[in-house]
Amino acid sequence: xxKQHDNITKSxxxxxxxxxxxxxxxxxxxxxxxxxxxxxxxxxxxTIFFLNSHFTNKTNNTSIEIEAISDGFDExxxxxxxxxxxxxKTFKEVGSRSLADLIKKLLSQGKTIDAIIYDPFMxxxxxxxxxxxxxxxxxxxxxxxxxxxxxxxxxxLISLPxxxxxxxxxGLPPLERWETPSYVHNYGPYxxxxxxxxxxxxxxxxxxxxxxxSFYQFEKEVIDWMRKKWKLMAIGPTLxxxxxxxxxxxxxxxGFNLYQANHNKYTNWLNDKPKKSVxxxxxxxxxxxxxxxxxxxAWGLTDSDVNFLWVVRAEEEEKLPKEFVDKILTxxxxxxxxxxxxxxxxxxxxxxxxxxxxxxxxxDEGGSSDKDIDEFVYELTKA
Numbered sequence: 001x002x003k004q005h006d007n008i009t010k011s012x013x014x015x016x017x018x019x020x021x022x023x024x025x026x027x028x029x030x031x032x033x034x035x036x037x038x039x040x041x042x043x044x045x046x047t048i049f050f051l052n053s054h055f056t057n058k059t060n061n062t063s064i065e066i067e068a069i070s071d072g073f074d075e076x077x078x079x080x081x082x083x084x085x086x087x088x089k090t091f092k093e094v095g096s097r098s099l100a101d102l103i104k105k106l107l108s109q110g111k112t113i114d115a116i117i118y119d120p121f122m123x124x125x126x127x128x129x130x131x132x133x134x135x136x137x138x139x140x141x142x143x144x145x146x147x148x149x150x151x152x153x154x155x156x157l158i159s160l161p162x163x164x165x166x167x168x169x170x171g172l173p174p175l176e177r178w179e180t181p182s183y184v185h186n187y188g189p190y191x192x193x194x195x196x197x198x199x200x201x202x203x204x205x206x207x208x209x210x211x212x213x214s215f216y217q218f219e220k221e222v223i224d225w226m227r228k229k230w231k232l233m234a235i236g237p238t239l240x241x242x243x244x245x246x247x248x249x250x251x252x253x254x255g256f257n258l259y260q261a262n263h264n265k266y267t268n269w270l271n272d273k274p275k276k277s278v279x280x281x282x283x284x285x286x287x288x289x290x291x292x293x294x295x296x297x298a299w300g301l302t303d304s305d306v307n308f309l310w311v312v313r314a315e316e317e318e319k320l321p322k323e324f325v326d327k328i329l330t331x332x333x334x335x336x337x338x339x340x341x342x343x344x345x346x347x348x349x350x351x352x353x354x355x356x357x358x359x360x361x362x363x364d365e366g367g368s369s370d371k372d373i374d375e376f377v378y379e380l381t382k383a
Contacts, residue, residue: 010112011041012040012112012383013041013112014117015043016028016031016032016064018044018118018119018139019119019121022284024119024141025254025258026256027141028119029254030238030254031211031213032062033062033251036063042064044064045067046067046069047069047071047073049074049077052074062255071087072090072093072094072095085192085195088122088196092122096128099125100131103134114134114135115137115208116134117139117211118136118138120140120201121200126203126207135209136207137210138207138209139211140213141213143219144223144234147200148172149184150183154200154201155201157169162184162187167180167184170222171223183197183198210233211232212226212233215359215362215368216369218362233372233373233375234368235372235373236363240253240254244363245360247364269309280309281297281310281311288316289319290319294316294319295321298320299321
């Protein structure tokens, strides 16, 4: 395929290609906002289904431009696929061609593309980018401690299923089986997603950059190890600026919402509760819990005897037990009570406040994450 022509007179232009799920879109959107604030033109690439069903002028409250490619399921998205494996396979086949067509279209319009930043749940965007002579950056939305475990599984350095011994990886203390990510210690139930999370590293050595939404002070031992292998840039936390450095004007939310939220209902409820008295529970936009798991969590929250806000997607609501009456989960309830009421919980909450302050410092002007973003922008402008 033809390479784009050099153009040093225009501002850098970056394409952002997240996996089409809310928890993957949010972080890369915040990164895009940071890039825009530093003079980099940013375009989000979503799927045709998401563009038609979720993205409107009302849902896009940012200055990020939007383009769309096909995942092969333009009418129904992932939900219309036979299985996660089928969706991912088709997305790779159709998406690769569709992304190449989009790149050709943008180049024919006289636009430059200086980098494609992609979610490694899909490794194929890097292959497409390199065919056009465009540098690619892998954008991880998980913590580095999780990534390093997945990497060692991918390289065959951790064998699955796990044995009885502890798991050891650079930068982390020895881990018990239950302390590893669920795809590792409960290997088998989700083969499609397991293959995806372990396969994130298939072509990572060809990426010009590797981005993580963590920040250096939080995981410095693991980040130091990863930086020996790749050009790792820790650019987190990727939250709206209002909750961090407040340098991005009017940045109060992510700006893209795939689900309809009733903000007034729960904010009014929260405002009515004492400070630091509410447990927040959410499993993201991909995870699906079984009926038994939903019941256990429900009973555990009830038995904890504390206020809680549990985010449950509409399609998961039918799994909730009809009545929260029997108190059966003393272990889970005890964990919540420990955090909310006991001395160990006081220490944990004190540590949380410490990391909150360090997170703000990292993304503020001159912080470690801000410097990594500046370095990336400098590389784009000098190219």
